[in-house]
Amino acid sequence: MTHIAPLPKEAIADPELRALIAEAEALGVPDDLFPRILARAPEQAVPLMRALIMSHAQGSVDHRLKEIMRILLARFANDKYFASLRSNKARAMGLTEARIDDGCFAYEDDAKGFSAAEKCALRYADLMFLDANQIDKAFYDEMKRHWSEAQIMELGAFIAFHYGMQMFMRSLGATAAG
Amino acid sequence: MSADPDAVDAAFFDELRKHYSDDEIVELGTFIGFNLGYHTFFGTLKFYPLFSPDGRLVSQAESEKIYGAAPVSLGKSEAAE
Numbered sequence: 001m002t003h004i005a006p007l008p009k010e011a012i013a014d015p016e017l018r019a020l021i022a023e024a025e026a027l028g029v030p031d032d033l034f035p036r037i038l039a040r041a042p043e044q045a046v047p048l049m050r051a052l053i054m055s056h057a058q059g060s061v062d063h064r065l066k067e068i069m070r071i072l073l074a075r076f077a078n079d080k081y082f083a084s085l086r087s088n089k090a091r092a093m094g095l096t097e098a099r100i101d102d103g104c105f106a107y108e109d110d111a112k113g114f115s116a117a118e119k120c121a122l123r124y125a126d127l128m129f130l131d132a133n134q135i136d137k138a139f140y141d142e143m144k145r146h147w148s149e150a151q152i153m154e155l156g157a158f159i160a161f162h163y164g165m166q167m168f169m170r171s172l173g174a175t176a177a178g
Numbered sequence: 179m180s181a182d183p184d185a186v187d188a189a190f191f192d193e194l195r196k197h198y199s200d201d202e203i204v205e206l207g208t209f210i211g212f213n214l215g216y217h218t219f220f221g222t223l224k225f226y227p228l229f230s231p232d233g234r235l236v237s238q239a240e241s242e243k244i245y246g247a248a249p250v251s252l253g254k255s256e257a258a259e
Contacts, residue, residue, distance in 0.1 A: 003188060003191040004200050004204055040200060044205060048208060048212075128222070132218050132221055139222075140222075157216075157219065161212070161216070164210075164211035164212045164215030164216070165211050166211075167180070168179070171183060
């Protein structure tokens with residue numbers, strides 16, 4: 001039980017929010033708990049849900065890489081709720097639990113087969129809330145060797161937004177889904 | 179939520195409820211989470227204030243000269259220390 005109770009699904013009348021909940025449930029991230037809590041602030045629920053889904057499942061960066069980054073961040077945030085969710089889309093694209101664990105804990109190991117671009121993106125997520133001072137000009141110069149500026153903004157905004165929502169769900173005492 | 183998330187516990191929410199409704203707490207919590215994430219990200223991009231202390235619109239290069247390598251907005255305020 002979260003510190004703030006989610007609204008019952010049937011109490012959510014906004015068709016746009018209901019459609020976003022259905023979209024999220026099909027994706028697998030988030031399940032209905034997060035939007036049912038958000039629905040208590042209805043003016044913000046729709047844009048927040050849209051941003052969460054769009055930043056994760058759309059854009060020009062490989063969704064599988066962003067799924068690993070999302071789980072890495074949730075584990076770092078100690079948010080058991082988001083850490084337990086999995087993208088059905090990424091799974092269908094071949095992402096496995098072993099690959100997720102490698103991406104979270106051993107991406108620098110050359111034997112794990114992550115490309116230089118993937119390592120850089122995973123390091124971006126790893127360092128952002130561990131030691132943001134290391135994300136300096138030299139770090140961005142390295143990022144630009146592998147990613148366009150638009151992709152770097154996509155990744156940075158994705159990291160910032162998902163980590164923020166993960167810390168929010170952690171604060172509510174949300175537990176692993178399922 | 180940022181400095182000591184473990185301190186945001188059931189007792190803390192009980193205290194919050196003395197002042198805010200559950201709906202307002204969700205609004206505050208998402209607002210804090212959003213800003214917690216984005217200010218850290220923006221901090222890595224080294225933004226500088228768009229205006230000089232006397233209100234002139236200045237370039238990022240000129241702003242860096244005015245405000246120094248570490249803009250005040252990224253540091254701790256005296257009140258927070």
